[in-house]
Amino acid sequence: GESVGLHLPTLSVQEGDNSIINCAYSNSASDYFIWYKQESGKGPQFIIDIRSNMDKRQGQRVTVLLNKTVKHLSLQIAATQPGDSAVYFCAEKGGGYQKVTFGTGTKLQVIP
Amino acid sequence: DSGVTQTPKHLITATGQRVTLRCSPRSGDLSVYWYQQSLDQGLQFLIQYYNGEERAKGNILERFSAQQFPDLHSELNLSSLELGDSALYFCASSSPQGAGNTIYFGEGSWLTVV
Numbered sequence: 001g002e003s004v005g006l007h008l009p010t011l012s013v014q015e016g017d018n019s020i021i022n023c024a025y026s027n028s029a030s031d032y033f034i035w036y037k038q039e040s041g042k043g044p045q046f047i048i049d050i051r052s053n054m055d056k057r058q059g060q061r062v063t064v065l066l067n068k069t070v071k072h073l074s075l076q077i078a079a080t081q082p083g084d085s086a087v088y089f090c091a092e093k094g095g096g097y098q099k100v101t102f103g104t105g106t107k108l109q110v111i112p
Numbered sequence: 113d114s115g116v117t118q119t120p121k122h123l124i125t126a127t128g129q130r131v132t133l134r135c136s137p138r139s140g141d142l143s144v145y146w147y148q149q150s151l152d153q154g155l156q157f158l159i160q161y162y163n164g165e166e167r168a169k170g171n172i173l174e175r176f177s178a179q180q181f182p183d184l185h186s187e188l189n190l191s192s193l194e195l196g197d198s199a200l201y202f203c204a205s206s207s208p209q210g211a212g213n214t215i216y217f218g219e220g221s222w223l224t225v226v
Binding site: 044091093 | 114116145147154155157160168170202204213214215216217218219220222
């Protein structure tokens with residue numbers, strides 16, 4: 001049958017390897033960025049955030065890098081595990097009452 | 113558990129009908145956001161409320177409306193439903209306005225229009 005819906009870019013990585021998920025954002029006025037993980041049928045889950053006055057922030061096994069010059073955001077996951085398999089969204093937000101805008105999403109598949 | 117509660121979790125209804133989705137934000141959060149996610153689609157922003165007032169509007173259809181009540185819970189009303197309205201509807205909340213306030217999502221309400 002005919003498929004419907006957006007075809008998400010997919011990143012396949014071997015268990016134990018590092019993953020890098022990239023995101024290009026659109027609004028140069030955005031000053032806050034968030035990465036979310038969404039498992040099938042569940043709500044987006046907060047992973048890590050970064051403000052525009054920073055270019056790097058580290059969490060547990062995750063690192064977010066921000067390059068404002070080229071409006072690029074990346075999420076690095078160290079020692080990727082099967083439980084990391086999900087769709088990852090980046091989101092951008094302006095100051096004050098600005099809405100939060102989500103990127104298209106990237107599907108991460110971890111190969112055991 | 114994000115602390116954002118959405119009801120109902122699942123809902124099946126017929127075309128032309130009207131439904132109401134409910135959201136209770138995290139304790140202390142004044143902002144509520146509504147998003148729509150269709151099959152294999154990204155998250156489409158619908159509308160945002162802050163302390164009872166509408167603050168930002170996305171591509172929300174005229175058939176859809178929302179409000180935030182004095183107790184800060186919010187409702188999304190979907191009327192004259194069409195098959196294409198079948199989707200996951202997420203509510204999210206955040207603490208008082210300003211950059212750097214993380215937005216937490218509920219588990220969503222699955223709406224199926226038949």
